[in-house]
Amino acid sequence: MGLLEAIIISVIAASTPLLLAAAGELVVERSGVLNLGSEGMMIMGAACGFAGAWLTGSTFIGALFGIAAGCALSLVFATLTLGLAVNQVAAGLALTILGVGLSGLIGAGFVGEKITPAPHLYLPGLTDLPVVGKILFGQDGFVYASVVLVAAIWWFLYRTRAGLVLRAVGDSHTSAHALGYPVLKIRLLAVLFGGGCAGLGGAFLPLAYTPFFIPGMTAGRGWIALALVVFSSWMPGRLAAGAYLFGAVTILQLHAQAFGLGIPSQLMTALPYLATVIVLVLISRARGSAGSVAPASLGIVFVPDR
Amino acid sequence: MKKLMMTAAAAAVAIMATGFSATAAEKLKVGFIYLGPIGDLGWTYMHELGRQALVKELGDKIETTYLENVSEGPDSERSIEQLARTGHQLIFTTSFGYMDPTLKVAKKYPKIKFEHATGFKSAPNMGTYSGKFYEGRYIQGVIAGKMSKKGVLGYIASFPIPEVISGINATILGAQTVNPDIKLKVIWVNTWFDPGKEADAAKALADQGADVIMQHTDSPAAMQVAAQRGILAFGQDSDMIKFGPKTQLTSIIDNWGPYYIRQTKAALDGSWKAGDTWDGLKEKMVVMAPYTNMPADVKALAEKTEAAIVAGTLHPFKCPVLGQDGKAVECKGGANLDPGQILGMNFYVKGVDDKIPGK
Numbered sequence: 038m039g040l041l042e043a044i045i046i047s048v049i050a051a052s053t054p055l056l057l058a059a060a061g062e063l064v065v066e067r068s069g070v071l072n073l074g075s076e077g078m079m080i081m082g083a084a085c086g087f088a089g090a091w092l093t094g095s096t097f098i099g100a101l102f103g104i105a106a107g108c109a110l111s112l113v114f115a116t117l118t119l120g121l122a123v124n125q126v127a128a129g130l131a132l133t134i135l136g137v138g139l140s141g142l143i144g145a146g147f148v149g150e151k152i153t154p155a156p157h158l159y160l161p162g163l164t165d166l167p168v169v170g171k172i173l174f175g176q177d178g179f180v181y182a183s184v185v186l187v188a189a190i191w192w193f194l195y196r197t198r199a200g201l202v203l204r205a206v207g208d209s210h211t212s213a214h215a216l217g218y219p220v221l222k223i224r225l226l227a228v229l230f231g232g233g234c235a236g237l238g239g240a241f242l243p244l245a246y247t248p249f250f251i252p253g254m255t256a257g258r259g260w261i262a263l264a265l266v267v268f269s270s271w272m273p274g275r276l277a278a279g280a281y282l283f284g285a286v287t288i289l290q291l292h293a294q295a296f297g298l299g300i301p302s303q304l305m306t307a308l309p310y311l312a313t314v315i316v317l318v319l320i321s322r323a324r325g326s327a328g329s330v331a332p333a334s335l336g337i338v339f340v341p342d343r
Numbered sequence: 344m345k346k347l348m349m350t351a352a353a354a355a356v357a358i359m360a361t362g363f364s365a366t367a368a369e370k371l372k373v374g375f376i377y378l379g380p381i382g383d384l385g386w387t388y389m390h391e392l393g394r395q396a397l398v399k400e401l402g403d404k405i406e407t408t409y410l411e412n413v414s415e416g417p418d419s420e421r422s423i424e425q426l427a428r429t430g431h432q433l434i435f436t437t438s439f440g441y442m443d444p445t446l447k448v449a450k451k452y453p454k455i456k457f458e459h460a461t462g463f464k465s466a467p468n469m470g471t472y473s474g475k476f477y478e479g480r481y482i483q484g485v486i487a488g489k490m491s492k493k494g495v496l497g498y499i500a501s502f503p504i505p506e507v508i509s510g511i512n513a514t515i516l517g518a519q520t521v522n523p524d525i526k527l528k529v530i531w532v533n534t535w536f537d538p539g540k541e542a543d544a545a546k547a548l549a550d551q552g553a554d555v556i557m558q559h560t561d562s563p564a565a566m567q568v569a570a571q572r573g574i575l576a577f578g579q580d581s582d583m584i585k586f587g588p589k590t591q592l593t594s595i596i597d598n599w600g601p602y603y604i605r606q607t608k609a610a611l612d613g614s615w616k617a618g619d620t621w622d623g624l625k626e627k628m629v630v631m632a633p634y635t636n637m638p639a640d641v642k643a644l645a646e647k648t649e650a651a652i653v654a655g656t657l658h659p660f661k662c663p664v665l666g667q668d669g670k671a672v673e674c675k676g677g678a679n680l681d682p683g684q685i686l687g688m689n690f691y692v693k694g695v696d697d698k699i700p701g702k
Contacts, residue, residue: 051539247564251380301698302503306533
């Protein structure tokens with residue numbers, strides 16, 4: 038395996054959890070809800086996903102556990118913000134704190150256990166192709182799921198009527214409500230979808246990336262996912278570009294250090310954040326200010342019939 | 344509802360009151376402040392094992408409390424003070440970043456005894472303690488130098504603080520004794536704990552030809568990567584053999600239990616004094632995990648090296664120590680570098696192919 042090939046495979050692995058969680062959050066925010074609980078839902082997905090895989094021996098069931106855990110936690114958020122009209126920022130932060138604590142409790146019994154990592158695709162002939170073989174045909178299920186997910190979200194948002202309604206709800210919930218669309222129901226579904234994606238992104242970590250569970254192993258990836266959504270101007274294509282760019286710079290700076298280029302490592306560590314922000318801002322500028330901006334109703338509580 | 348809350352409050356007060364009277368009269372309350380979760384399998388986990396050893400030994404005379412996930416810096420002051428206010432007579436604060444907060448609380452509560460790990464500030468009622476981890480690193484260097492087929496070692500470093508730098512230096516000094524041309528690649532990840540990033544760093548090192556991986560970060564992620572790649576690795580803080588049965592050569596184990604027992608006994612019999620403890624292999628504060636996955640001659644060499652360090656006939660930083668430029672470093676300790684030079688180490692020795700970040 039050549040160095041370039043190895044680097045690209047590492048980049049894809051590093052980007053996948055971010056992409057999964059950020060793609061879900063993008064749909065949530067497009068519906069006008071700001072859920073800052075990504076980190077909490079991811080770590081819950083990690084803990085429950087590991088528990089599921091450890092108990093059943095199946096990565097697939099583990100992933101389902103992770104999705105379910107993310108959904109369950111996001112349901113708490115939905116109850117608070119949609120049902121009781123609580124401030125979304127406060128509820129989202131509380132959700133992160135809850136998720137981190139709860140996952141530690143659930144995962145406590147699994148610390149020190151290990152599982153078989155997620156299987157990688159192998160297609161005789163195709164996977165053995167030089168250079169591109171392992172990159173295109175030798176990944177695990179999470180990687181393919183993340184790519185399909187982003188494409189599906191793009192298609193949903195821009196090519197389906199339901200996607201148009203979801204965007205309308207996010208841009209003006211009062212207008213959508215006046216037109217007779219069930220604003221809260223749509224948002225509930227979006228929040229649950231986002232929770233499931235975050236849970237899956239979290240589950241990727243103990244099931245495929247580093248096959249063990251340790252409390253706090255998401256190490257801030259939920260927050261990076263949130264930032265990616267904002268810097269991608271809420272557009273799925275840019276989101277994928279941002280996530281892969283972030284992963285690429287993260288991995289390349291490690292390689293640059295191992296090569297001994299002598300650039301201060303603190304700068305190198307900051308580089309992924311810096312590069313991603315700069316590139317995504319430049320894309321937005323190049324497209325002109327006519328490009329997508331934040332959903333107009335983002336973060337605003339909606340109470341029908343008051 | 345109101346009535347229920349009143350009842351609950353009354354019950355809580357009653358529980359607290361009995362809690363205090365029962366312990367204040369009989370048992371010594373010992374408190375611990377932890378940086379990470381107790382299940383981190385690394386630094387905090389080992390302090391927790393130390394606490395458990397303490398409870399096992401003196402459980403009938405003491406009562407222990409721990410607070411986990413306490414972030415370093417000014418925020419930790421509240422947690423330390425909370426222990427001080429709730430009747431704890433001996434408090435261990437187990438990370439470098441608790442140094443100033445511990446000192447502040449110690450001045451406020453002169454009758455309470457404080458013990459701070461890995462720092463350099465003390466007070467009449469605040470002692471310090473740390474392990475000579477560089478001794479273990481030196482042995483790992485000797486093993487790595489023997490075991491590396493390509494002559495390239497990979498080192499995952501956390502933050503450019505003296506303890507980490509002295510570890511890197513001790514490693515290469517050990518490796519050079521068996522392979523003068525050994526190469527050491529260093530990656531700084533600027534975190535103590537991020538399994539994903541530690542794994543990425545291990546992959547990058549392996550992709551660039553390192554065939555023995557060592558780490559100064561806390562999770563077993565690098566060990567797993569090495570196992571997948573079929574190369575060798577060293578564990579960190581705890582025995583990580585479970586994550587690499589065919590991969591782990593040995594591991595530096597932090598063994599705090601005996602120290603916690605000793606100091607608590609001293610507090611119980613009134614002989615406690617604020618000390619400055621810096622123990623190593625000899626005192627068993629630093630312990631090597633079993634030497635595995637190596638041929639008998641390498642194992643014998645590792646054991647010989649360990650025995651020489653314990654006996655005091657071998658010092659990893661024996662003068663002359665050559666700096667990166669090849670010039671000998673000033674030797675303040677006579678035959679070896681003095682403790683201050685090691686505890687404050689901010690230079691690389693000859694042979695490290697890296698620049699210290701920020702220098």
